[in-house]
Amino acid sequence: MGEIELLKGKAKEIRKNIIKMLGEAGSGHPGGSLSAADIVTVLYYHELRLDPGRPDWPDRDRFVLSKGHAAPVLYAALAGRGFFPEAELMTLRKLDSRLQGHPDMRKVPGVEMSTGSLGQGLSAANGMALAGRLDKRNYRVYALLGDGELDEGMVWEAAMASAHYKLDNLTAFVDHNGLQIDGPITEVMSPEPVSDKWRAFGWHVLDIDGHDIKQIIDALDEAKTVKGKPTMIVAKTVKGKGVSFMENQVGWHGVAPKPGEVEKALAELDAD
Amino acid sequence: MSKKIATREAYGEALQQLGRENPDVVALDADLAKSTKTFDFGKIFPERFFDMGVAEQNMLGTAAGLATAGKIPFCSSFAVFASGRAFEQVRNSVAYSALNVKIGASHAGITVGEDGGSHQSVEDIALMRVLPNMTVFVPADAVETAGAVRAAAAINGPVYIRLGRAGVPVLHGADFQFAPGKAVVLREGLDATIIATGIMVAAALEAADYLAVKGIKAGVLDIHTIKPLDIEAITKVARETGALVTAEEHSIIGGLGGAVAEALAENCPVPMKRVGIMDKFGVSGTPDELLEKYGLTPGSIAKAVEEVVTKKR
Numbered sequence: 001m002g003e004i005e006l007l008k009g010k011a012k013e014i015r016k017n018i019i020k021m022l023g024e025a026g027s028g029h030p031g032g033s034l035s036a037a038d039i040v041t042v043l044y045y046h047e048l049r050l051d052p053g054r055p056d057w058p059d060r061d062r063f064v065l066s067k068g069h070a071a072p073v074l075y076a077a078l079a080g081r082g083f084f085p086e087a088e089l090m091t092l093r094k095l096d097s098r099l100q101g102h103p104d105m106r107k108v109p110g111v112e113m114s115t116g117s118l119g120q121g122l123s124a125a126n127g128m129a130l131a132g133r134l135d136k137r138n139y140r141v142y143a144l145l146g147d148g149e150l151d152e153g154m155v156w157e158a159a160m161a162s163a164h165y166k167l168d169n170l171t172a173f174v175d176h177n178g179l180q181i182d183g184p185i186t187e188v189m190s191p192e193p194v195s196d197k198w199r200a201f202g203w204h205v206l207d208i209d210g211h212d213i214k215q216i217i218d219a220l221d222e223a224k225t226v227k228g229k230p231t232m233i234v235a236k237t238v239k240g241k242g243v244s245f246m247e248n249q250v251g252w253h254g255v256a257p258k259p260g261e262v263e264k265a266l267a268e269l270d271a272d
Numbered sequence: 273m274s275k276k277i278a279t280r281e282a283y284g285e286a287l288q289q290l291g292r293e294n295p296d297v298v299a300l301d302a303d304l305a306k307s308t309k310t311f312d313f314g315k316i317f318p319e320r321f322f323d324m325g326v327a328e329q330n331m332l333g334t335a336a337g338l339a340t341a342g343k344i345p346f347c348s349s350f351a352v353f354a355s356g357r358a359f360e361q362v363r364n365s366v367a368y369s370a371l372n373v374k375i376g377a378s379h380a381g382i383t384v385g386e387d388g389g390s391h392q393s394v395e396d397i398a399l400m401r402v403l404p405n406m407t408v409f410v411p412a413d414a415v416e417t418a419g420a421v422r423a424a425a426a427i428n429g430p431v432y433i434r435l436g437r438a439g440v441p442v443l444h445g446a447d448f449q450f451a452p453g454k455a456v457v458l459r460e461g462l463d464a465t466i467i468a469t470g471i472m473v474a475a476a477l478e479a480a481d482y483l484a485v486k487g488i489k490a491g492v493l494d495i496h497t498i499k500p501l502d503i504e505a506i507t508k509v510a511r512e513t514g515a516l517v518t519a520e521e522h523s524i525i526g527g528l529g530g531a532v533a534e535a536l537a538e539n540c541p542v543p544m545k546r547v548g549i550m551d552k553f554g555v556s557g558t559p560d561e562l563l564e565k566y567g568l569t570p571g572s573i574a575k576a577v578e579e580v581v582t583k584k585r
């Protein structure tokens with residue numbers, strides 16, 4: 001099997017774990033977890049230089065999930081990579097679990113930044129990238145933002161700073177699924193034209209299909225060749241991707257599937 | 273008490289000293305480096321200084337990221353913006369994960385003066401004190417400021433240091449040891465104790481002198497650490513002198529007065545009065561005019577002591 005096929009298989013496992021853990025938790029955010037599944041899969045199974053046995057390794061690459069409500073996709077990837085036992089995924093959102101509703105860096109090995117309050121992750125990623133440069137370490141920093149999250153002013157403060165400080169060790173993604181909570185982003189508060197905005201802020205910008213593994217890999221490769229600028233990968237995605245009844249449905253932003261729906265979703269993912 | 277030094281000046285110098293000793297110390301500012309006094313740090317250590325522009329939220333978030341990688345970032349802006357504009361960044365990106373970020377907030381209180389109420393922070397102690405994991409220092413003079421900066425660097429976690437614009441008398445000798453969380457007994461009392469913080473410590477000493485002439489022996493307790501609060505020392509003076517007056521350049525709600533009242537109510541209730549800003553915003557004026565207008569003077573502290581003494585049983 002080629003690497004792409006392998007990664008597709010991993011993405012499917014991650015999607016299935018997202019559904020299972022949300023079903024068990026009874027609350028949480030499936031839509032934005034599923035839309036980001038292919039990007040997060042490529043990051044954790046192809047791109048990031050990590051050692052799950054040493055989550056504090058100073059030279060590790062860092063990934064900041066700025067859209068922290070997609071915690072399930074991050075937890076599934078971290079468990080898959082062996083940062084903690086996969087069985088623990090079923091404790092999501094339960095009392096005394098390490099797997100808080102939104103990622104907590106003090107609780108979960110492999111979580112680089114506590115997020116959940118939208119708009120803050122890119123600033124933290126900038127700080128990590130600046131520290132890497134100061135310490136002459138060659139780790140890279142990655143971040144994933146939601147398209148609704150782009151409404152936050154702080155994102156643009158950070159965008160300005162990443163370019164100002166020429167953070168070419170930073171690569172970020174926008175999970176451009178077109179939906180936020182109250183509806184389509186173009187109706188609620190449009191951040192469009194998204195790519196042009198990042199370009200105007202001084203970033204190297206790539207537009208890709210966020211579910212095409214090959215395109216994600218190629219974009220990440222290109223980002224590493226860019227000098228003097230951070231790279232933003234604007235990834236067109238489908239919210240709820242992989243589960244037909246969740247796809248493009250604003251209502252599946254923050255509602256967990258019920259037992260019957262879990263079964264249906266898992267069957268669909270298996271059949272795919 | 274001839275020499276006056278602003279605590280922000282002392283902060284700038286202490287930061288430079290720290291920078292020389294510890295290569296992990298970095299400084300961030302939000303386009304106010306000349307006012308907050310981080311400017312010289314930037315001149316000496318240009319690669320360790322980051323001007324983030326007029327973007328306080330991003331400054332705090334960036335500092336959080338730097339801290340995750342082992343840096344000790346000191347962020348500076350005016351107290352209004354460092355604690356207020358960036359409050360939720362301080363809460364969620366810094367304090368929630370107990371990250372090693374220091375906030376050197378200058379121009380606190382009404383002694384900002386002519387810039388007026390928009391720039392005079394009367395609420396920052398309350399905002400910072402309520403956050404879990406946060407340490408809050410309010411130094412009274414240049415010596416305490418130097419100690420607070422050093423102590424902040426030694427603490428592994430978030431620290432807020434409240435600094436002023438105006439020159440204030442130097443109260444301590446060079447041999448003063450800044451012990452975080454430990455109140456300093458500047459004067460033993462018999463009839464009442466004045467518990468003061470920041471620039472009001474000097475005013476409290478003056479008030480005690482004045483009261484002594486009138487036959488009232490007032491102690492002075494200097495609280496340079498609002499959090500963790502030295503409840504033991506506060507309870508002790510409450511028990512020994514039976515009446516307290518708090519004095520701060522901050523709202524009487526949620527700051528030193530609020531903190532002391534909470535501690536007293538649970539441990540040793542005695543008659544108490546709060547001298548501070550009476551739930552109001554500031555206005556433009558010279559620092560001295562404003563201290564007079566808002567009743568932050570040795571005279572108003574002395575008056576409060578006289579009142580509270582009459583309420584003793």
Ligand SMILES: Cc1ncc(C[n+]2csc(CCOP(=O)(O)OP(=O)(O)O)c2C)c(N)n1
Nearest residue numbers: 032069116117118146147148149179180181
């Ligand atoms: C500061 C902040 N405000 C509000 C929320 C509540 N919230 C959670 S998700 C969300 C919508 C996010 O939309 P988007 O970034 O497009 O996420 P995605 O579609 O990828 O799930 C909102 C408003 C939050 N988490 N943080």
Ligand SMILES: [Mg+2]
Nearest residue numbers: 147148177179
């Ligand atoms: Mg979206």
